[in-house]
Amino acid sequence: MKMVNITIDGINMQVPEGTTILEAARQANIRIPTLCFLKDINEIGACRMCVVEVKGARALQAACVYPVAEGLEIKTNSDKVRRARKVTLELILSNHDRECLTCVRSNNCELQKLSKELNIRDIRYKGEQTEHDIDDLSLSIVRNNNKCILCRRCVSVCQNVQTVSVLETVNRGFNTKIGTAFDIPLANTPCVNCGQCIAVCPVGAIYEKSDIEKVWDAINDPDKYVVVQTAPAVRVSIGEAFGMPLGSRPTGKMVTALKMLGFDKVFDTDTAADLTIMEEGTELMHRIQNGGKLPLITSCCPGWIKFCEHNYPDFLDNLSTCKSPHEMFGAVLKTYYAKKMNIDPAKMVVVSIMPCTAKKFEAGRPELSAAGYPDVEYVLTTRELAQMIDEAGIDFVNLEDSTFDDPIGEASGAGVIFGATGGVMEAALRTVADILSGESLPVEKIEYTEVRGVEGIKEAQIEVGGKVIRACVAHGLGNAREVLDRIRAGEAEYDFIEIMACPGGCVNGGGQIIQPSEVRSWIDLIVERTKAIYAEDRSMPIRKSHENPYIKKLYDEYYGEPGSEKAHHDLHTTYQQRANYPLDN
Amino acid sequence: MGSSSCSCSVADEKLLKLQKIIEENRNKKGALIHVLHEAQTIYGYLPIEVQKVVAEGMGVPLAEVYGVVTFYAQFSLKPKGQYKISVCLGTACYVKGANLVLQKLDEELGISVGDCTNELRFSPESCRCIVACGLAPVITINEDVYGRLSPNDVPNILAKYKE
Structure with a gap:
């Protein structure tokens, strides 16, 4: 790589040719403010907050897209630069709904932070303001364009990363806005509710549809038995909301906090992930042994499921019929558990804490109701849980640890790794390998590192019990599309595929604690949170789903065996083709 | 679909x-x-x-x-009428009162620029200078040109296209 000599604010340095001024400045510990920039996702130089003086250039240049060349002299902190940034920010603010106190992103807003940093005390431009309706018809996502600063990160992630492409920049000039085709509400588009748009939004223009008040109401209703469960990935992000470092896993504190909030029982969705493996692993072996439809594709991820229903209806028969783990758990709670504990399922309310916004839509699917009631009533994101903890005045960081409730409180490490890309695949392989080989494989043979990692599409031929399974793991819907297109074209053949809608899997879900560009542009959130997931796996006494004693008990006492008729009724589901834009809306 | x-x-x-x-x-x-x-x-x-x-x-x-x-301005989400009325809002026409002509036109048709009358007859639009500044203010209806207009001329002109 060719190195070039440049000068930034009088500091001479050598950097590889083509490095952006922004990155070069970072290496010199010089911070250039950004707003629209999000590394690898949105590098378009649109907002002009990162402008710098480049010697010899006619105008100020956007540091985030300007590649350095030999001899470049840059000033990032001149009077001209500072004034320009301030004027630009004032102009952005002049057409922004500045009700910060009641904004969902107050205190975690990149625009608010920048206003403070640049010492904005007055907005001199009092021009016309655009007014937009709020789209809150989706069960998962709310869009408020009055907060939008047109950075286009959401458009980029929706189109380029997820290839869902329902968000676009529409109209022109002052009327420009982020919208959908014909302003159709998100709910009536092929939006899959993954919430990646929320995760990248620097302001409060896109956020989850909140169910916090409904959950408070349920908790405070003496007639209701309110059960909460938490997904594997929630525990490796929730600490971030309370200032804990990335990669913390305050599982015990989270359980304590949930008990303090007043839930009657606190369970771990990981237990249901073990159950999923029993059902899905059995399904996989059945399909392989009986010439069933292959590849089998995992069905844990509701973003992926809706994507498949819209875009790949020819693959609906490939989907595992297993409900996702938290829905399975809801079904078990309202059937087996309700009976065992003598609780009227009509009075039971199941709340799922998920790293996900698509789970909100999923919980509303009418087909997911094993006992005649929704398996899960409410889904809260990791962010909503943090909000409730704040609202209750709980000092999260200083909480004592506690453990999940019995009798279905224990989970295996296999259940935990569902939170990372490749995790469901690995968990399934751990169980299938034992069953096919008829022995219990030792710890050193159960870590399938070939399906781990951040690479978008992972392929492996894995021998389990004398059978070679052609496996593929895809995360991020753009990667899923690529895999499915290759299968359609006859260019690839697999037995088992894991697909997660969000890049990195659930650890990077659309419901996780939002990290600003300044953090996530330079630190790989996926890597940090995933490390915590695998550390949690290694800390578990049981590493395989089928060795979880509660799962064994559940089959002994209630379901008989995996794939039984009763199991099918409660734990499996169906899918339907969905029109992308139904004409009658 | x-x-x-x-x-x-x-x-x-x-x-x-x-x-x-x-x-x-x-x-x-x-x-x-x-x-x-x-x-x-x-x-x-x-x-x-x-x-x-x-x-x-x-x-x-x-x-x-x-x-x-x-x-792009040339694409339309709304149907266009049989007669496309273009009101020149170039500098010369504007200072000669083109906006008043446009206002009268909207009043007479009961719609505004960019829309189309219900019977799909007229669709008024504003346009840039059509280089007939000597005739300012000027409008065109399809290929016909009307110049040196006052707002009061509008009803009579429209009447010609209503038969």
């Missing part, structure tokens, strides 16, 4: 024509704008049904098609 379910609202002949154009341009990079132009020539405007056919045929998301259509 798709062309088959569209045929109920869009005449088959037009649809076939559009599909042929899409076929010819499907794998060409940057052909979307050209196809939209042709589609507008065929249908007169670009309603959702037409944009869906283009989106699906060209393999481009509907949101992106809509984004392009709403960006």
Whole structure:
């Protein structure tokens, strides 16, 4: 790589040719403010907050897209630069709904932070303001364009990363806005509710549809038995909301906090992930042994499921019929558990804490109701849980640890790794390998590192019990599309595929604690949170789903065996083709 | 979805024509704008049904098609009338009171610029200088030119096109 000599604010340095001024400045510990920039996702130089003086250039240049060349002299902190940034920010603010106190992103807003940093005390431009309706018809996502600063990160992630492409920049000039085709509400588009748009939004223009008040109401209703469960990935992000470092896993504190909030029982969705493996692993072996439809594709991820229903209806028969783990758990709670504990399922309310916004839509699917009631009533994101903890005045960081409730409180490490890309695949392989080989494989043979990692599409031929399974793991819907297109074209053949809608899997879900560009542009959130997931796996006494004693008990006492008729009724589901834009809306 | 379910609202002949154009341009990079132009020539405007056919045929998301259509002024989401009225708002016409002419026109037709009267007869638009500044303020109705107008002339002019 060719190195070039440049000068930034009088500091001479050598950097590889083509490095952006922004990155070069970072290496010199010089911070250039950004707003629209999000590394690898949105590098378009649109907002002009990162402008710098480049010697010899006619105008100020956007540091985030300007590649350095030999001899470049840059000033990032001149009077001209500072004034320009301030004027630009004032102009952005002049057409922004500045009700910060009641904004969902107050205190975690990149625009608010920048206003403070640049010492904005007055907005001199009092021009016309655009007014937009709020789209809150989706069960998962709310869009408020009055907060939008047109950075286009959401458009980029929706189109380029997820290839869902329902968000676009529409109209022109002052009327420009982020919208959908014909302003159709998100709910009536092929939006899959993954919430990646929320995760990248620097302001409060896109956020989850909140169910916090409904959950408070349920908790405070003496007639209701309110059960909460938490997904594997929630525990490796929730600490971030309370200032804990990335990669913390305050599982015990989270359980304590949930008990303090007043839930009657606190369970771990990981237990249901073990159950999923029993059902899905059995399904996989059945399909392989009986010439069933292959590849089998995992069905844990509701973003992926809706994507498949819209875009790949020819693959609906490939989907595992297993409900996702938290829905399975809801079904078990309202059937087996309700009976065992003598609780009227009509009075039971199941709340799922998920790293996900698509789970909100999923919980509303009418087909997911094993006992005649929704398996899960409410889904809260990791962010909503943090909000409730704040609202209750709980000092999260200083909480004592506690453990999940019995009798279905224990989970295996296999259940935990569902939170990372490749995790469901690995968990399934751990169980299938034992069953096919008829022995219990030792710890050193159960870590399938070939399906781990951040690479978008992972392929492996894995021998389990004398059978070679052609496996593929895809995360991020753009990667899923690529895999499915290759299968359609006859260019690839697999037995088992894991697909997660969000890049990195659930650890990077659309419901996780939002990290600003300044953090996530330079630190790989996926890597940090995933490390915590695998550390949690290694800390578990049981590493395989089928060795979880509660799962064994559940089959002994209630379901008989995996794939039984009763199991099918409660734990499996169906899918339907969905029109992308139904004409009658 | 798709062309088959569209045929109920869009005449088959037009649809076939559009599909042929899409076929010819499907794998060409940057052909979307050209196809939209042709589609507008065929249908007169670009309603959702037409944009869906283009989106699906060209393999481009509907949101992106809509984004392009709403960006360029020459694309219209609304039908155009039999008579397209262009009111010149160039500098010369403007200082000679073109905005008053436009206002009168809107009043008479009961609609505003960009819309179309219910019976699909008139669609008023504003336009840039048409280089007939000596006639300012000037309007055109299809190929006919009317100059040195006062707002009071508008009703009589419109009457000619109402028979």
